[in-house]
Amino acid sequence: MSTLLGRLTPWIAGAAALIALPHVFTSGFALTLMSQIGLLIVFALAYNMLLGQGGMLSFGHAVYFGLAGYFTIHYLNFIYEEQVPYIPVTLIPLLGGLVGLFFGILIGYVSTRRAGTTFAMISLGFGEMVTALTLVLVAIFNGEDGIQTDRVLGEELFGITYGPNIEVYYLIAGWCLVCTLAMFLLTRTPFGRISNAVRDNPERVEFIGYSSQRIRWLAFSLSSFFAGIAGALHAVNIEHVGFEQVSVIQSGLVLFMVYIGGAATFVGPIIGATLLYFLQSTLTGVTEAWVLYLGVLFVGVIMFFPGGLAGLISMHQPIWRARARLLAPLLVPYSRFLAALIVCVLGCIGLIEMLYFRSSRLSTETELVIYGVESDPFSAGPWLIFAAAAGLGAFAIRKTYPGAVSAWNTAIADARARPLG
Amino acid sequence: MSSALTLAGLRKSFGAAEIIRGVDLAVEDGERHAIIGPNGAGKSTLYNLISGRFPPSAGRIHLYDTDITGKKAFDINRLGLTRSFQVTNIFARLSVLDNVRCGCLYALGHRYAWWKLVGRLQDVNEQTASILRDIGLWEKRELPAGLLSYADQRALELGIAIAGGANVILLDEPTAGMSHSEVEQAVSLIRRISEGKTLVIVEHDMGVVFDLADRISVLVYGEIIATGTPGEIRASTAVQEAYLGTGAS
Amino acid sequence: MESIIFAMFNGVLYGMLLFLLASGLTLIFSMMGVLNFAHASFFMLGAYFAYQISEGLNFWAALFVAPVIVGLVGAGVERWGLRPVHRYGHVAELLFTFGVAYVIEELVQMIWGRVPVPYEIPELMSGALFTWQGFDYSIYRVFMLVVSVVIFVALFALLTYTRIGLIIRAAVSDPVHVATLGHDIPRIFMWTFGFGCALAGVAGVVGGNVLGTEPAMAIQLGPIVFVVIVIGGLGSLGGALVAALIIGVVTRLAIFYDYGLGSLFLSLGLEIDTAGLLRDFTRITTAQVAPVLPYLMLVLMLIFKPRGLFGTRDV
Numbered sequence: 001m002s003t004l005l006g007r008l009t010p011w012i013a014g015a016a017a018l019i020a021l022p023h024v025f026t027s028g029f030a031l032t033l034m035s036q037i038g039l040l041i042v043f044a045l046a047y048n049m050l051l052g053q054g055g056m057l058s059f060g061h062a063v064y065f066g067l068a069g070y071f072t073i074h075y076l077n078f079i080y081e082e083q084v085p086y087i088p089v090t091l092i093p094l095l096g097g098l099v100g101l102f103f104g105i106l107i108g109y110v111s112t113r114r115a116g117t118t119f120a121m122i123s124l125g126f127g128e129m130v131t132a133l134t135l136v137l138v139a140i141f142n143g144e145d146g147i148q149t150d151r152v153l154g155e156e157l158f159g160i161t162y163g164p165n166i167e168v169y170y171l172i173a174g175w176c177l178v179c180t181l182a183m184f185l186l187t188r189t190p191f192g193r194i195s196n197a198v199r200d201n202p203e204r205v206e207f208i209g210y211s212s213q214r215i216r217w218l219a220f221s222l223s224s225f226f227a228g229i230a231g232a233l234h235a236v237n238i239e240h241v242g243f244e245q246v247s248v249i250q251s252g253l254v255l256f257m258v259y260i261g262g263a264a265t266f267v268g269p270i271i272g273a274t275l276l277y278f279l280q281s282t283l284t285g286v287t288e289a290w291v292l293y294l295g296v297l298f299v300g301v302i303m304f305f306p307g308g309l310a311g312l313i314s315m316h317q318p319i320w321r322a323r324a325r326l327l328a329p330l331l332v333p334y335s336r337f338l339a340a341l342i343v344c345v346l347g348c349i350g351l352i353e354m355l356y357f358r359s360s361r362l363s364t365e366t367e368l369v370i371y372g373v374e375s376d377p378f379s380a381g382p383w384l385i386f387a388a389a390a391g392l393g394a395f396a397i398r399k400t401y402p403g404a405v406s407a408w409n410t411a412i413a414d415a416r417a418r419p420l421g
Numbered sequence: 422m423s424s425a426l427t428l429a430g431l432r433k434s435f436g437a438a439e440i441i442r443g444v445d446l447a448v449e450d451g452e453r454h455a456i457i458g459p460n461g462a463g464k465s466t467l468y469n470l471i472s473g474r475f476p477p478s479a480g481r482i483h484l485y486d487t488d489i490t491g492k493k494a495f496d497i498n499r500l501g502l503t504r505s506f507q508v509t510n511i512f513a514r515l516s517v518l519d520n521v522r523c524g525c526l527y528a529l530g531h532r533y534a535w536w537k538l539v540g541r542l543q544d545v546n547e548q549t550a551s552i553l554r555d556i557g558l559w560e561k562r563e564l565p566a567g568l569l570s571y572a573d574q575r576a577l578e579l580g581i582a583i584a585g586g587a588n589v590i591l592l593d594e595p596t597a598g599m600s601h602s603e604v605e606q607a608v609s610l611i612r613r614i615s616e617g618k619t620l621v622i623v624e625h626d627m628g629v630v631f632d633l634a635d636r637i638s639v640l641v642y643g644e645i646i647a648t649g650t651p652g653e654i655r656a657s658t659a660v661q662e663a664y665l666g667t668g669a670s
Numbered sequence: 671m672e673s674i675i676f677a678m679f680n681g682v683l684y685g686m687l688l689f690l691l692a693s694g695l696t697l698i699f700s701m702m703g704v705l706n707f708a709h710a711s712f713f714m715l716g717a718y719f720a721y722q723i724s725e726g727l728n729f730w731a732a733l734f735v736a737p738v739i740v741g742l743v744g745a746g747v748e749r750w751g752l753r754p755v756h757r758y759g760h761v762a763e764l765l766f767t768f769g770v771a772y773v774i775e776e777l778v779q780m781i782w783g784r785v786p787v788p789y790e791i792p793e794l795m796s797g798a799l800f801t802w803q804g805f806d807y808s809i810y811r812v813f814m815l816v817v818s819v820v821i822f823v824a825l826f827a828l829l830t831y832t833r834i835g836l837i838i839r840a841a842v843s844d845p846v847h848v849a850t851l852g853h854d855i856p857r858i859f860m861w862t863f864g865f866g867c868a869l870a871g872v873a874g875v876v877g878g879n880v881l882g883t884e885p886a887m888a889i890q891l892g893p894i895v896f897v898v899i900v901i902g903g904l905g906s907l908g909g910a911l912v913a914a915l916i917i918g919v920v921t922r923l924a925i926f927y928d929y930g931l932g933s934l935f936l937s938l939g940l941e942i943d944t945a946g947l948l949r950d951f952t953r954i955t956t957a958q959v960a961p962v963l964p965y966l967m968l969v970l971m972l973i974f975k976p977r978g979l980f981g982t983r984d985v
């Protein structure tokens with residue numbers, strides 16, 4: 001019984017947090033932000049059914065997100081015109097999921113015949129094709145403008161109208177919780193395990209009775225289903241869908257979220273979606289270079305921390321499980337490395353901001369303020385300071401990185417040497 | 422016909438090179454059959470043909486009365502034939518337990534199920550646990566398979582192959598690279614798991630071969646030059662010349 | 671008839687440009703197993719460098735110097751970026767180059783701004799070389815064709831008659847064996863990557879002033895180049911050439927002969943409601959669907975011949 005309680009704890013805590021959040025962060029901005037993060041979590045987890053669980057790298061998964069979004073908007077509009085049966089907004093995401101599933105089954109059949117890099121190219125091809133079609137089929141997609149709707153259909157259960165944003169937040173939170181639980185349970189089914197096996201070694205799977213192609217197709221279809229739910233939630237939340245939602249921009253964003261968060265773990269995509277969307281919506285107003293930072297962060301994660309943020313945490317799990325005290329010797333080498341990293345990053349940010357400021361010559365009147373200090377990008381001083389920080393930081397990173405790695409190696413070896421608890 | 426596996430006029434070419442050059446072989450139901458031969462004779466290629474990794478260029482393969490020539494690997498496996506690999510071929514990031522578990526899921530009828538939880542499948546759990554104990558990896562079941570030692574990975578390779586309980590088992594050098602004591606353990610394990618089943622084993626260790634096999638076939642340059650009991654093979658001058666002789670030089 | 675020749679000329683030209691890109695991509699893929707997502711970004715760099723150099727010096731300097739710089743940048747990216755990622759496998763490498771494409775696009779915007787730069791056809795070649803049946807064949811377009819054919823021939827000769835070509839061809843047909851040839855593989859990888867990028871750079875130099883030099887040019891052309899190599903068969907240079915020419919000619923013809931699809935549907939006996947959501951199917955013309963055509967071909971190819979035209983390798 002206690003194990004059941006132990007297993008349920010994270011879910012109860014998660015539900016409680018979702019309920020409490022709007023009472024802690026009450027601003028309108030925070031509410032929209034949290035709603036959007038909620039549906040992006042669903043999208044990111046769906047994407048990770050492909051990348052992390054099934055070993056399929058897709059550059060076009062926004063297709064299922066976006067098409068479900070378009071469909072949802074049209075359906076809501078049709079409900080107004082009384083051309084289609086009424087469905088309460090609460091259940092509309094399910095409809096979006098079915099749309100995603102439909103296209104997932106269809107397109108997945110063709111694309112999952114191949115794996116690896118070919119699969120990735122094909123997914124890109126389909127992504128580009130659908131994006132190009134949004135500009136051709138104007139009646140359905142309305143080109144660059146996209147289509148819109150009004151999500152308020154009238155009163156539903158308990159007098160909910162989805163007029164106020166808070167009600168939409170709870171709609172998204174509810175679906176987010178249900179979908180997260182469903183996708184978590186999926187990882188523990190025969191399908192989920194074999195999907196992992198296909199990721200690790202697609203050839204061997206064929207000799208234990210499974211068609212790896214069939215598994216990929218199934219994973220692809222189920223993933224598209226959840227992506228469709230996320231897309232419908234997006235449509236309800238924003239009341240607008242445009243070609244950006246099906247395009248490679250959106251597909252790339254979800255890839256970044258999942259990879260930076262950590263594709264090898266279940267929580268990675270949740271962390272990634274939360275962090276990246278938070279950064280995106282707060283930083284786009286502050287700096288022009290947000291996409292550059294995102295790209296550099298992504299490249300950095302691939303090169304140095306391929307497990308992503310969650311991977312960094314789970315790397316330490318065996319140590320912490322074996323004996324928490326084993327973590328202590330890591331503290332000093334880690335802090336050294338972190339300090340070096342921070343100095344280097346701050347220096348680079350300074351340089352990049354000044355470069356951007358100089359190249360976008362529109363803003364000659366305004367002053368460039370970096371870290372609260374006015375920095376004149378047309379004098380040598382700030383350049384020297386930031387360049388020095390970046391250079392010294394980079395040098396210090398090279399010096400401290402081996403120390404951090406060897407500290408971890410020692411700790412993990414100690415932890416492994418202890419017998420299973 | 423009481424043959425478990427029948428190969429008739431089997432041929433395989435890669436480009437211009439013919440690697441399997443007309444193999445005829447009948448493995449009786451319930452026997453332990455060893456295939457020996459020098460490096461590059463085509464033993465692994467023969468396995469690849471039988472198990473459906475690639476189709477033969479000519480000839481037919483029967484599993485009992487079913488013609489399995491050119492069928493997909495998973496179809497052949499579903500008909501009750503399993504194999505292990507010479508180069509360890511496991512699921513590196515899955516736990517040891519999950520490796521074996523994946524091996525028995527299809528055979529126990531759970532197929533592609535996405536509506537039931539693996540932890541709750543009593544039949545799978547029992548079979549997995551018994552195989553893990555058999556191959557001596559029960560204690561290490563939580564480790565990712567990629568972190569196992571070489572010998573443990575070889576044991577796991579065997580475990581995945583036999584997990585589904587297939588009737589015809591093809592093992593490709595299961596003891597390669599093992600120490601003497603490990604070989605002994607492996608042999609007794611193979612003896613146990615092949616009880617009441619049909620076993621085909623490729624092996625370089627002659628001790629293991631003569632210890633285990635009911636019959637032996639000698640494959641040289643893609644042709645079977647002799648088939649017989651261990652005594653007959655030991656006595657055969659053709660084998661001496663073509664194989665044991667070259668092996669000694 | 672005259673017009674079809676003119677349209678074909680433009681199609682072949684576009685196809686050869688695609689092939690310049692696809693050949694570098696194929697070389698890199700054959701040697702290293704890496705699908706370089708940033709390939710079109712190096713094409714873009716070629717165009718921008720050429721613009722910068724022709725501002726300072728002239729087009730001819732740009733033609734020779736810009737590809738070299740692009741190649742060096744590519745080699746640097748391989749040496750300090752891709753090489754450490756190699757041990758995580760091909761998918762990680764693909765992801766890495768995807769990230770690099772983002773970074774390059776942003777860097778280009780940072781340095782040259784978000785609007786197109788005025789990289790223009792050199793004055794000397796801006797006129798028409800000849801006029802035939804009422805169509806102007808401009809000097810520059812003929813020059814582009816000559817450059818790409820020369821490079822194609824040079825590449826072919828390099829692969830057929832030189833030692834390095836022998837190694838490359840060995841790698842194309844059997845990637846495992848090169849490692850056993852005992853060459854310094856990391857160095858070969860670095861220069862292969864650099865060379866492939868330089869080829870993309872050449873395409874950028876000669877194509878940038880016709881197609882327009884702007885930060886979006888990479889993202890527009892990149893996916894089509896991938897379609898080319900998948901249709902041609904991954905790792906096949908000949909396949910890439912054929913696929914590039916087919917795609918070039920088909921898309922240009924579709925734009926040139928702007929047929930409406932409505933009459934086509936009608937002749938097939940399909941009645942489409944002219945007010946409903948599907949009404950666009952009666953209105954769109956081949957010119958509008960031209961951007962979709964390469965992807966349509968990709969899908970058809972995958973259904974009927976999953977390995978591509980000349981592909982031998984399963985990926």
Ligand SMILES: Nc1ncnc2c1ncn2[C@@H]1O[C@H](COP(=O)(O)OP(=O)(O)OP(=O)(O)O)[C@@H](O)[C@H]1O
Pocket residue numbers: 435440458459460461462463464465466467507
């Ligand atoms: N896929 C393939 N393509 C081309 N040649 C192959 C292929 N597979 C095997 N060969 C060749 O077939 C020959 C036989 O190889 P095989 O692995 O079957 O030998 P073997 O008898 O198992 O040898 P060993 O005892 O070393 O395991 C070798 O020369 C090998 O190079």
Ligand SMILES: [Mg+2]
Pocket residue numbers: 464465466507593
């Ligand atoms: Mg072998």
